[in-house]
Amino acid sequence: MSTTWIVIALILGFVIVFQIAKASEYVSILKGEEKTRKENNRINAFLLLAFLIAGLFGVWYCNYRLAGKILGEAASNHGERIDNMLYITLAITGIVFVLTQIGLFWFSFKYQEKEGQKPLYYPHNNKLELIWTVIPAITLTVLVGYGLYYWFQITGEAPKDSMVVEVTGKQFNWEYRYPGKDGMFGKRYYKEVNEAASNPLGQLWDDPANHDDIYTTGEMHIVVGKPVKLIIGAKDVIHDVGLAHFRMKMDAVPGIPTTMWFTPKFTTRQMRDKYGPDFNYEISCDQMCGKGHFSMRGTIVVETQAEYNAWLATKQPQYLAAKGNAPAGADTTGLKPVTPASATDTTRPVAVLTTTN
Amino acid sequence: MNENITPNVPPGTTASHGGLHTGHDGNGHGHDDHHHKQSFVSKYIFSMDHKTIAKQFLITGIIWAIVGGLFSVLFRLQLAYPDETFPILETFFGRWAKGGQIQPEFYYALITMHGTVLVFFVLTGGLSGTFANLLIPLQVGARDMASPFMNMLSYWFFFLASVVMFSSLFVQTGPASGGWTSYPPLSALQGAAEGSKIGMDLWIVSMALFVVSSLLGGLNYIATILNMRTKGMSMTRMPLTMWAILFTAILGVLSFPVLLSGFILLLFDRNLGTSFYLSDIVLNGQILPNEGGSAILYQHLFWFLGHPEVYIIILPAMGLVSEVMSVNARKPIFGYMAMVGSLLAITILAFLVWAHHMFVSGLNPFLGSVFVLLTLLIAIPSAIKVFNWITTLWRGNIRFTPGMMFSIGFVSMFISGGLTGIWLGNSTLDIHLHDTYFVVAHFHIVMGVSAFFGMFAGVYHWFPKMFGRYLNNTLAYIHFWVTLVGAYLIFWPMHYQGLAGVPRRYVDFRLWSSFNHFTDLNKMITVVSIIVFAVQLMFVFNFFYSIFKGRKVRSTNPWGSNTLEWTTPINPGHGNWPGEIPEVHRWAYDYGKDGRDHIMQTEPLNPNETKH
Numbered sequence: 001m002s003t004t005w006i007v008i009a010l011i012l013g014f015v016i017v018f019q020i021a022k023a024s025e026y027v028s029i030l031k032g033e034e035k036t037r038k039e040n041n042r043i044n045a046f047l048l049l050a051f052l053i054a055g056l057f058g059v060w061y062c063n064y065r066l067a068g069k070i071l072g073e074a075a076s077n078h079g080e081r082i083d084n085m086l087y088i089t090l091a092i093t094g095i096v097f098v099l100t101q102i103g104l105f106w107f108s109f110k111y112q113e114k115e116g117q118k119p120l121y122y123p124h125n126n127k128l129e130l131i132w133t134v135i136p137a138i139t140l141t142v143l144v145g146y147g148l149y150y151w152f153q154i155t156g157e158a159p160k161d162s163m164v165v166e167v168t169g170k171q172f173n174w175e176y177r178y179p180g181k182d183g184m185f186g187k188r189y190y191k192e193v194n195e196a197a198s199n200p201l202g203q204l205w206d207d208p209a210n211h212d213d214i215y216t217t218g219e220m221h222i223v224v225g226k227p228v229k230l231i232i233g234a235k236d237v238i239h240d241v242g243l244a245h246f247r248m249k250m251d252a253v254p255g256i257p258t259t260m261w262f263t264p265k266f267t268t269r270q271m272r273d274k275y276g277p278d279f280n281y282e283i284s285c286d287q288m289c290g291k292g293h294f295s296m297r298g299t300i301v302v303e304t305q306a307e308y309n310a311w312l313a314t315k316q317p318q319y320l321a322a323k324g325n326a327p328a329g330a331d332t333t334g335l336k337p338v339t340p341a342s343a344t345d346t347t348r349p350v351a352v353l354t355t356t357n
Numbered sequence: 358m359n360e361n362i363t364p365n366v367p368p369g370t371t372a373s374h375g376g377l378h379t380g381h382d383g384n385g386h387g388h389d390d391h392h393h394k395q396s397f398v399s400k401y402i403f404s405m406d407h408k409t410i411a412k413q414f415l416i417t418g419i420i421w422a423i424v425g426g427l428f429s430v431l432f433r434l435q436l437a438y439p440d441e442t443f444p445i446l447e448t449f450f451g452r453w454a455k456g457g458q459i460q461p462e463f464y465y466a467l468i469t470m471h472g473t474v475l476v477f478f479v480l481t482g483g484l485s486g487t488f489a490n491l492l493i494p495l496q497v498g499a500r501d502m503a504s505p506f507m508n509m510l511s512y513w514f515f516f517l518a519s520v521v522m523f524s525s526l527f528v529q530t531g532p533a534s535g536g537w538t539s540y541p542p543l544s545a546l547q548g549a550a551e552g553s554k555i556g557m558d559l560w561i562v563s564m565a566l567f568v569v570s571s572l573l574g575g576l577n578y579i580a581t582i583l584n585m586r587t588k589g590m591s592m593t594r595m596p597l598t599m600w601a602i603l604f605t606a607i608l609g610v611l612s613f614p615v616l617l618s619g620f621i622l623l624l625f626d627r628n629l630g631t632s633f634y635l636s637d638i639v640l641n642g643q644i645l646p647n648e649g650g651s652a653i654l655y656q657h658l659f660w661f662l663g664h665p666e667v668y669i670i671i672l673p674a675m676g677l678v679s680e681v682m683s684v685n686a687r688k689p690i691f692g693y694m695a696m697v698g699s700l701l702a703i704t705i706l707a708f709l710v711w712a713h714h715m716f717v718s719g720l721n722p723f724l725g726s727v728f729v730l731l732t733l734l735i736a737i738p739s740a741i742k743v744f745n746w747i748t749t750l751w752r753g754n755i756r757f758t759p760g761m762m763f764s765i766g767f768v769s770m771f772i773s774g775g776l777t778g779i780w781l782g783n784s785t786l787d788i789h790l791h792d793t794y795f796v797v798a799h800f801h802i803v804m805g806v807s808a809f810f811g812m813f814a815g816v817y818h819w820f821p822k823m824f825g826r827y828l829n830n831t832l833a834y835i836h837f838w839v840t841l842v843g844a845y846l847i848f849w850p851m852h853y854q855g856l857a858g859v860p861r862r863y864v865d866f867r868l869w870s871s872f873n874h875f876t877d878l879n880k881m882i883t884v885v886s887i888i889v890f891a892v893q894l895m896f897v898f899n900f901f902y903s904i905f906k907g908r909k910v911r912s913t914n915p916w917g918s919n920t921l922e923w924t925t926p927i928n929p930g931h932g933n934w935p936g937e938i939p940e941v942h943r944w945a946y947d948y949g950k951d952g953r954d955h956i957m958q959t960e961p962l963n964p965n966e967t968k969h
Contacts, residue, residue: 003445010891017895021831025908028830037756044757044834048765055845066853069874078788085785086856093776100743100772107750108765111686112757119949120752123689128748129741136740140733140779147733147783148726154785155722171549171641190637191644202639235639237543238652240717240792244858244871247789251718253652254542255636258719282871286792286860288536290543290550291461294863 038113045112052105056098071244072275075302076262079247081150088146092139158261162227165220168201169232169239169252172292174283177201178214180317185231186210193235198322205319215318220283220300222264223308229261239296242286245271251287264302271302395931403513405505406931410512411491412823415816417512417519418483419897424523425474426890428467435459437883439865453531462551464864465534469552470526472537473560477567478522480670480808482515485571485609488673488815489578489602491823495922496596498587498939500932503580507573514570518563525559533560536862538663541634541655545626548640558627561620568617571609578606587921589941593697594958594969596920596945597690600697601676604704605669612665612708619658626650653718660711667804668707671771672700674811675742678764680945681818682746684918685761686753687954689946692745699738706735716784717791725784732782739775743768754949758916759833760818766841767810773845774803777852792862795855798848806844813837816900821915825928826907832899836892843889847882854878917955920945924959944969 028036074083111117166177166185179185186209192202203210222228232241234252241260242249250260272279283298303311404410434443435458442457453463490508494501502508525532534552535544543549544557582603586595622633626647634655635647683690690696712720712728746768755761777799780786790796813836820828859872866872914923921941925933939959943966947956951966962968 003443014891014895014898017835018832018898021829021835021899024831025829040830040834041755041757044762045755047838048757051841058845059849062850062853066850066878070853070857071871082785082789085783086780086789089780089783089786093779096740097772097776100747101769103747104750104765104768104772107747107753108755108757111750111753111755113687113754117754118952119687119754121689121949121951122691122748122752123946124692124694129692129695129745132744133737133741136737140736143779143783144730144733147729147785150785151722151726151729154788155725170639190639193639193642193644195642235637236641237546237549238540242792242858242860244789247858249717249788249791253719254638255648256651256653256719278870280870282869284858284860284869284872288465288540288543288862291465291534293465294461294865295868297868 041113045109048105049109052102052109055101074245074247075266075271075281076243076246076248076264078154078262079245079265081153082247085146085150089143092143154262155260158229158259159227162229162261163223164229164231165222166231166233167220167241167252168235169241169285169289169296170235171237171290172285172296173217174220174241174296174298175200175215175217176220177318178216178312178315179209180212180214182209182212184209186213190235198318198324201318203318203322205322211319212317213319214312214315216315218298220298221308221311222300222302223305224264224267224302226305227261227263229259232258232260237289238287239285239289240287242284243281243300244284245281249286264300267302267304268300269303403509405501405509407490407494407502407505407508408823408929408933410508411487411489413512414483414486414490414515415823417516418479418487419900421474421478421483421519423894423897425471425479426893428471428474430887430890431459432464432467432471433883433886435464435864437880439867459864461864462531462534465536465550465862466531466552466556468862469534469536469539470522470532473522473533473564475805476537476666476670477564478515478519480804480812481571481609481666482567484670484808484812485578485602485605485673486512486515486574487812488598488677488819489574489606491819492598492922493578493581493602494585495822495925495929495933496599496920496945497582497585498590498921498941499581499585500934500938502577503585504577508577511570511574511577514566514573518566518570521559521563521566525556525563528555528559530554530556532556538656538659539623540659541623541626541652542638542640545623545634546638546640546645547627548643558624561624561627564620565617568613568620571613575606575609575613578602579610582606587938587941590921590958593694594941594944596676597679597693597696597700598673598676600700601672601679604700605672608665608669608672608704608707612662612669615658616662619655619662622658623655653715653720656715656718657711660714661708663714664711665707667800668703670804670808671811672703674767674808674814675700677811677815677818678767679746680920681760681814682749682764682768683946683948684818684916685756685758685764686749687756687917687948688749688753689948689950690745691748691751692741693944693946695741696745699741702738703735706731706738710735710782713782713784713787716787722784729782729784733779735782736775736779739771739778743772743775758817759828759830759837760814762834762837763810763814763817766837767807767814769841770802770807770810770844773849774799774801774807778803789858790855792860793855794851794859794861797861798851798855801851802844802848806840806848810840813840813896818916819922820900820903820907821910821927822922822925822929824904824907825910826903827910827915828903828907829899832895836896836899839892840889843885843892846885847889850878850882914957919947919955919957921958924957 074080164179168175186207187204188202189204190202192199192204201215232250232252234254236254239252240249241252246262248260248262250258268281281300281302283300285293285296289296401409444457446454447457453460530551532552533539533556534550544553547554582599625631626634632647632650634652635650638645638647679690679696710728710732712724713732716725781790781796781799817828817833854875910927913927921939924939926935941958942961943958945958950956
């Protein structure tokens with residue numbers, strides 16, 4: 001009902017505006033079109049100046065209202081670099097923004113049409129043009145220099161002592177694998193994926209490196225102050241591991257493993273002390289992946305080494321679950337559709353996707 | 358038959374050119390379009406007159422803009438009021454808005470169609486199609502396009518693409534819903550989303566038709582500008598609109614075929630069992646046989662057009678604004694050759710930056726660094742253009758016609774959105790900002806709103822040439838001010854959401870402790886976008902009302918402009934000039950020279966003037 005009223009109000013408002021607009025056209029003809037045009041010119045020139053002032057105030061006000069709502073301090077080493085880059089870029093583009101907007105609107109106001117004002121025939125000035133080619137070029141060199149310096153630090157090799165976690169995206173949740181005691185991931189092949197046989201990642205059980213790998217979902221655990229390297233993949237469509245608090249992001253592409261690494265600076269508990277008890281490091285999917293895209297949420301628990309060890313000790317390798325369940329589970333449950341080919345295929349696959357550390 | 362009036366037309370083009378309108382005797386004696394009657398169909402529907410085709414593109418573009426804009430209002434409702442129900446939506450959209458709430462599939466279909474429609478159908482077809490067709494023959498001094506028939510086909514392929522795209526809105530499983538970029542595997546696998554079923558096939562077919570339309574048009578624009586300029590119209594005497602449209606057409610002709618190839622491979626993967634983009638996929642527990650394809654290949658093919666596409670959108674707007682700004686500042690455009698040079702630089706660089714959309718796709722970091730360098734280089738020609746526009750205003754005698762207002766608004770928007778390009782082109786910052794609202798804010802300001810402002814500037818400025826009448830000024834100024842203020846209110850705060858890491862393409866943020874604190878802001882943005890949308894409807898009303906009832910144009914040159922289109926009659930017939938095509942003696946920007954207000958391009962130089 002209220003929608004109808006809003007529509008009616010809009011139409012009425014429009015009719016009124018239109019009548020005024022039409023009337024003003026007649027009035028302008030009566031008053032003399034040239035006179036009306038000059039009057040409009042003055043009004044618009046004034047409004048442009050007013051817009052400049054109100055706009056600059058608005059930029060300040062928007063910052064005042066919203067600056068506190070963007071994610072506090074970066075929670076990773078790379079995040080600090082990204083924030084530095086952000087401030088350098090903000091400073092440079094901010095200055096250019098203010099100067100050019102002032103120039104644009106101030107000149108518009110100042111050089112509005114006036115009786116007897118002769119416009120200057122000023123087709124070009126090579127010196128000026130050279131100046132404003134060279135200055136942006138130098139400025140951009142600085143920005144590219146800083147940017148690439150940080151970029152290569154962030155995308156460079158992970159330190160040797162990093163812990164490694166494998167992240168796999170699927171519609172619409174995240175799965176994780178830890179390499180277990182041997183520090184090595186066993187081989188996977190996507191045609192071995194079989195949820196009913198407790199093998200959601202398609203691990204090849206005749207690879208001994210797989211026997212101690214640990215599988216979890218929902219929550220990822222990592223250790224504060226210790227570099228972590230994520231090996232990222234996807235099962236169905238492209239996803240993206242978005243870690244806003246760490247300022248990190250990497251696509252999860254089916255068939256092409258990607259990696260990223262960072263060192264978390266604060267434990268989840270420290271962050272909760274700072275930002276309230278509801279705080280969680282969240283993993284958002286940042287690449288459109290279907291109808292549940294917006295709900296593809298994971299969390300990361302950053303904890304001390306001792307806490308991490310205690311947590312890991314509660315986990316069983318997936319191998320045990322698969323060996324315990326597989327024969328019975330495959331026969332009795334039909335919950336997940338499995339293609340016959342993969343269920344009966346016992347030969348070793350020719351192509352194997354290796355994600356060893 | 359046309360050799361004597363357009364001496365620089367090569368014989369090849371003359372044949373097709375002259376053969377089409379028999380009404381021109383070509384010798385300049387009393388040519389009159391009225392003495393041979395055209396049927397309604399050949400005059401208004403299957404017309405080969407470039408001016409009519411321009412109007413067809415414009416009106417189709419306007420209809421699409423209303424559809425695309427309405428979609429954005431619908432999904433903004435969902436973002437602002439996730440808890441409320443709008444029963445009226447269920448009345449119209451049925452199960453897509455069950456219980457008066459927009460369902461996720463519907464939301465994703467809306468954003469996909471909003472993007473596709475506005476990027477391709479409005480800001481490419483509607484913008485280039487309108488102004489290239491209207492202005493090229495009029496401003497270079499030609500009777501029509503190089504091939505009026507191909508030109509007509511260009512529109513009708515566009516129309517066909519529109520019909521297919523529009524029909525996809527009504528299929529059972531809904532239109533494409535994988536985003537306007539339609540990345541596979543999401544877009545390749547029927548089971549991955551409702552929108553990846555028949556809706557996706559229709560989307561690809563429609564886009565393929567659109568590419569055909571764009572190529573037919575583009576080749577024509579290039580041929581006409583290069584070959585059919587009137588006597589004396591050297592390349593460096595052309596108005597900047599012509600340069601901008603020339604470069605736009607070159608960009609389109611070179612990059613659209615790559616997009617088409619990408620779409621054809623996608624069509625194969627969808628329907629013929631190939632594995633160009635598919636590998637190692639387990640979809641809903643079902644193991645697919647495809648191995649060895651690369652999902653990233655599509656992104657390369659897509660962005661090889663996708664990036665030039667944003668320049669295909671913005672270059673014509675730049676051209677229109679340069680022209681309108683110079684006319685209304687009553688001053689030559691500052692640095693004409695630098696303006697042409699920067700257009701050329703942008704055109705070349707446009708082909709070398711596509712992978713900056715893929716910094717976090719797993720691209721080799723070294724390759725990424727090359728693309729950072731090339732991407733940030735584009736800021737240099739863009740900066741030159743901005744400084745030159747501002748200097749054009751300096752010491753002018755500015756008339757704030759509606760076209761001029763939108764031109765000034767364009768420069769303001771282009772600065773705001775262009776500067777955030779320096780953020781996003783830097784791979785280090787892109788890691789954090791990629792696929793967040795920062796990107797949404799950036800591209801809406803720099804190519805969405807800016808290009809619309811350029812288009813509005815063009816419509817207000819050339820409406821008198823198109824229809825022989827003026828648009829209503831009061832409505833025009835309201836339109837401008839509400840749109841300018843509204844656009845900033847909508848998109849400026851989104852930068853902050855992006856800095857907070859809020860991902861784009863989320864229906865609902867209530868699940869997320871990191872992103873759920875922008876409720877009030879989202880409401881504000883939605884309310885403003887409804888107001889701005891309503892004002893655009895007012896513009897549409899003004900447009901159609903003024904075609905029939907607007908104030909009549911009484912002088913052939915209402916803005917005191919130098920260019921050739923204002924030497925034609927107020928309502929030019931097919932063939933544009935009743936007599937001979939005028940000869941050109943100078944560049945388009947002699948405003949305020951030697952104490953004279955303006956000197957038309959057709960006026961011969963006096964003996965002590967230097968040549969340009």
